[in-house]
Amino acid sequence: MRYATTRAVVLSSRPLGEADRWLTLFTRDQGRIDAVVKGVRRTTSRWGGRLEPFNVCDLVLYRGRTRATVTSAQLVDVFRHLREDREALTAAAVGCEAAALLFAEGEPEERVFALLRSGLREIDAGFHGPATGAPLVLGFLVKLLYEAGYLPVLDRCASCGAGGRALAFSAARGGLVCGDCLGDGVPITPEAIAALHAAVALPLAELRAAPPSAAVEEALRDLHLLFAYHAGTRLRALRFARL
Numbered sequence: 001m002r003y004a005t006t007r008a009v010v011l012s013s014r015p016l017g018e019a020d021r022w023l024t025l026f027t028r029d030q031g032r033i034d035a036v037v038k039g040v041r042r043t044t045s046r047w048g049g050r051l052e053p054f055n056v057c058d059l060v061l062y063r064g065r066t067r068a069t070v071t072s073a074q075l076v077d078v079f080r081h082l083r084e085d086r087e088a089l090t091a092a093a094v095g096c097e098a099a100a101l102l103f104a105e106g107e108p109e110e111r112v113f114a115l116l117r118s119g120l121r122e123i124d125a126g127f128h129g130p131a132t133g134a135p136l137v138l139g140f141l142v143k144l145l146y147e148a149g150y151l152p153v154l155d156r157c158a159s160c161g162a163g164g165r166a167l168a169f170s171a172a173r174g175g176l177v178c179g180d181c182l183g184d185g186v187p188i189t190p191e192a193i194a195a196l197h198a199a200v201a202l203p204l205a206e207l208r209a210a211p212p213s214a215a216v217e218e219a220l221r222d223l224h225l226l227f228a229y230h231a232g233t234r235l236r237a238l239r240f241a242r243l
């Protein structure tokens with residue numbers, strides 16, 4: 001089938017030539033897909049304007065020989081509240097940018113689609129910033145890393161496997177490390193370790209209700225190192241936060 005219908009989260013949108021846009025989508029049944037939407041200026045009044053980042057749409061995709069093209073879009077979810085809050089926008093951008101970088105094109109990942117949608121929904125439902133200290137952002141990122149196979153090791157030393165007290169976090173070795181294995185690890189506080197455990201264990205709805213803290217910010221800095229180690233780049237969404 002050259003035409004396919006799919007539900008998708010719009011992860012990003014950037015200009016392509018004078019009238020087109022290049023979209024990165026996360027679809028429910030085909031995973032990440034890059035696609036072109038043509039003549040957005042002409043179609044804005046009809047449906048091109050629906051393909052904004054963070055929107056969830058039902059799309060018809062045409063599969064050409066070299067690229068996919070969106071030929072129609074129906075809105076499913078518009079997260080209006082998150083667009084009115086800069087910190088909520090940063091939180092949403094962390095999730096969408098991370099998903100675009102962690103998953104290869106065309107690998108079906110229905111759980112990731114569901115995670116993206118529920119993450120955006122929770123952010124939209126009322127976000128307690130700043131984004132860099134928010135348990136919901138830490139949870140969103142750690143759950144995406146889990147789906148990509150990069151869950152940090154938190155229950156033992158990631159280097160020697162010993163169960164003693166963790167003193168540092170090492171992105172290269174994949175998690176917490178003990179006093180004998182410090183190496184390239186950055187020191188970590190017990191509070192930040194607890195924040196990472198909570199981010200893994202608790203559902204996003206519970207993390208949304210938890211207040212921002214310095215411990216979460218420290219944990220997000222470490223988790224961002226782990227993300228960058230695997231993705232090969234840092235998140236632009238966090239560049240102003242210097243995380």
Ligand SMILES: [Zn+2]
Nearest residue numbers: 157160178181
């Ligand atoms: Zn060790």
